[in-house]
Amino acid sequence: EVQLVESGGGLVQPGGSLRLSCAASGFTFSSYWMHWVRQAPGKGPMWVSRINPDGSRTDYADSVKGRFTISRDNAKNTLFLQMNSLRAEDTAVYYCGTRDSGYLGDWGQGTLVTVSS
């Protein structure tokens, strides 16, 4: 059974940084694209970023490009999202997900990031 467990969320001040992790199990992590998707309170999902299986290709939403960095450690079956220069509008539940380069068939339970002074 696929399991994705996010961690690292919390309260951070505007301009601050946070690193999210997603621990994966139940599938061959190193063979799959991985994604981060966020959802602000009361809003729809917004795709944030994706990374290919060997980590050589990454894509980002325009609103986070240059501030967020996605990475992965295939030896530890873990996905990361380094978030810098955080803004109030980055406040959301952040989910990791997988299945395909484009769609997400498996999702974690999410971790809440709150950007506030």
Place this chain on the structure above:
Amino acid sequence: EIVLTQSPGTLSLSPGERVTLSCRASQSIINNYFAWYQQKPGQAPRLLIYGASNRATGIPDRFSGSGSGTDFTLTISRLEPEDFAVYYCQQYGTSVLTFGGGTKVEIK
């Protein structure tokens, strides 16, 4: 960035009814790289349809997807009580993936 517009915003229906949800893209989606998700309160979205018309594993056959180009549709042939939720469309035909704003299907 491709913008996806879902309509209507909310649908009030009764169990047993047929429902059709629409999603229109601001530009054509290549290769029908299009998906639909269902989300219930406090849960992550659940994949229903990918490739515009392929049901994901475990999804009942009352759910079907169709469309191409800029216009896509999700149909639920007969609403069950567990189908009342918010539905989102998503495109993955470009390197920047985007979701629609959602349609809420509520009990009338």
